[in-house]
Every structure is written in C-alpha cells, then in structure tokens.
Amino acid sequence: MNENDYLKQVAAQAGLQHYSNQGPWGRKSGSAIGERDGYVTVIGTMRDRQGMKVAILLRFKKMEQPESVKTALKSAGIKKGKLGAVGSDFVRWEWKYSFAKPKPEEVAKMTEDLRAAIKQATMGFDGRCEQCTSTSAPSLTLMNGVPTHICPGCQEKVRQDLNLAAVNYDAITPNYPNGLVLGVIAAAVGGLAWGLVAYAINYIFLYGAILIGYLVAAGVLKGTGKVTRFGQIIIPILTVASVLFGDAIFYTLFIMKQEHVAFSGKLLNAVVVHLWEIEREGNGVMSLLFALVGAGYAIYSARKPKFQAVFQPLGSPNA
Numbered sequence: 001m002n003e004n005d006y007l008k009q010v011a012a013q014a015g016l017q018h019y020s021n022q023g024p025w026g027r028k029s030g031s032a033i034g035e036r037d038g039y040v041t042v043i044g045t046m047r048d049r050q051g052m053k054v055a056i057l058l059r060f061k062k063m064e065q066p067e068s069v070k071t072a073l074k075s076a077g078i079k080k081g082k083l084g085a086v087g088s089d090f091v092r093w094e095w096k097y098s099f100a101k102p103k104p105e106e107v108a109k110m111t112e113d114l115r116a117a118i119k120q121a122t123m124g125f126d127g128r129c130e131q132c133t134s135t136s137a138p139s140l141t142l143m144n145g146v147p148t149h150i151c152p153g154c155q156e157k158v159r160q161d162l163n164l165a166a167v168n169y170d171a172i173t174p175n176y177p178n179g180l181v182l183g184v185i186a187a188a189v190g191g192l193a194w195g196l197v198a199y200a201i202n203y204i205f206l207y208g209a210i211l212i213g214y215l216v217a218a219g220v221l222k223g224t225g226k227v228t229r230f231g232q233i234i235i236p237i238l239t240v241a242s243v244l245f246g247d248a249i250f251y252t253l254f255i256m257k258q259e260h261v262a263f264s265g266k267l268l269n270a271v272v273v274h275l276w277e278i279e280r281e282g283n284g285v286m287s288l289l290f291a292l293v294g295a296g297y298a299i300y301s302a303r304k305p306k307f308q309a310v311f312q313p314l315g316s317p318n319a
C-alpha cells in the first residue's frame, strides 16, 4: 500500500482528513489532520536517522509545565512506539517500523489512547486564537506546516516579528577576530581532548570528529555573533586542523609509552613533521574523513536561521 492510501486509511480510522503535500513533515504523502475534543491531531510518516516512523502529533493549549504531560504518558503505559518530543503545546509520539507499516486501526487506537492520557494534564483548544486567546479562529491554519488556531491579526504579527528578527540579524556586525580566537580555542581544546581520549581508550574514536566539528562551529559562531561566509570557511579548516592536532597528540603519547621517552618539543615536532606518513599507516584517512563529516554537520547546523512563517489554509490547492 502506498503512503498516500495508507494515510487515507489512517485518517478514516482516526476520524481525521487526509491532505497530500501538507503537514509538518514535508512529505508528498502529506498527513492526516483534524481536531478531536479540542486536540489538534496530525498523523504522518517521517524519516530520521533511525529509519521510518509513523508520527502522531497532538497539540493542546499552551501550558507552563509540559513535564506533567510526560508523567501522564508514562503512567498510561502505552506499549507501542515511544515519546519523540514534548513541548509547551504539543507532544509527538513516534512508532518506528521497518517493512510493514503499523495497521491503520492500531494507529487510530493509539492516537485515542495518547489523547486520553494527555487529557489528564492538558486542555484542548476552544476555537479561539492560540496567540491572543481572544479572537475566534475556529478553523486550522498551517503555520510552517503545523496546524494551528491563529487569527489573521496574529498571523500578521508573527510575520512582522520575524521580519524584524531578520532585519536585526542582518544588522549584527560580525566580529571576525573574536570568531577566529574562539574557533582556534575550540579547535585546540577539541584536539587535545580527542588525543587524550584516544590515548586513554587506545582507539581513535571517530565520532569525536563530529563533536569537534560542533565545538568549533559553536566557538566561531559565538565569536562572530552570526553565520557568515568567513565562518563557513574557517569552521571546516579548524575542524580538520583540530583532528590532526589530536592525532599528533595521540601518536606522541603512544610513542612516549612504547619507547619509554619523556615528552619533549622535539618529539612532538617529529610526530607533526611525519604526521602524514604515520596517518597513512593507521586510520588517519578515516579520521580526516570523519573530521570533514564533522565539519559538514557543523556548517549545516550553523546555517543562517530561517526567519520565515508560511501560513497556508488546510487543503489549499497549490499545496
């Protein structure tokens, strides 16, 4: 059964409506969307690093203590799937599958169970705007794909606020020297940690390169104050340098232990000079590869924030 037909069946079973191309997960097959007892309900499929999942999103009136939603779900003891995320006005439940999708009636049943569980801790919507809580907004509008009760006035306000945020962001003067200094510090600390950890566990921990990428990106961004071309160029360079530095520390420590020699600048220098030959013998190419993956991740996570809200009515033909 293709995803479209599947979600149609899920929608029918769960008392929702299927909309292709719409919903929070940006998939062609769209999602089943509707409101039951004041709870905005969205069911769709999503893919992440762990594989394919059926996702169930329930939205409720904004609250102060989303922890109580977790507690309510825990005590409901729902067997299938697991909690994906919980926020001040939503909970997302995820049901991982590998080949066969969960049966539509089971998904519908689980949605009922989830709703019943969170009713203990939350309040449903009452047809008023979620933002100003005064204007009537009975129909759902997609805000960046998420069905929301939002009145036209508040939509305009959200747009204006985001425009202002974008203008303010553009107005930040990047501090390049600071970015460079913090980036170099992050690379040095990351490289040192990488070398020491590798030495301690006697293994070059490749995922460490990804962590270093994140660390360097965080340092550069904190320093410059915003995402810039400069940052996008020096983040991968510093990440790779950091990993190589870490490798040099690892090999220096390794030689010190094997050959029973004390640390000296001469030794470190010799390792650095011959690093490429040493790397070729070991898994240096792999560490470089991982460093680049780390840098890639870092740049991806450090892309310019999106200041945009797209509002779309449910079932709009140009979706």
Ligand SMILES: [Zn+2]
Pocket (backbone or CB within 6 Å): 129, 130, 131, 132, 133, 134, 135, 150, 151, 152, 153, 154
């Ligand atoms: Zn409003």
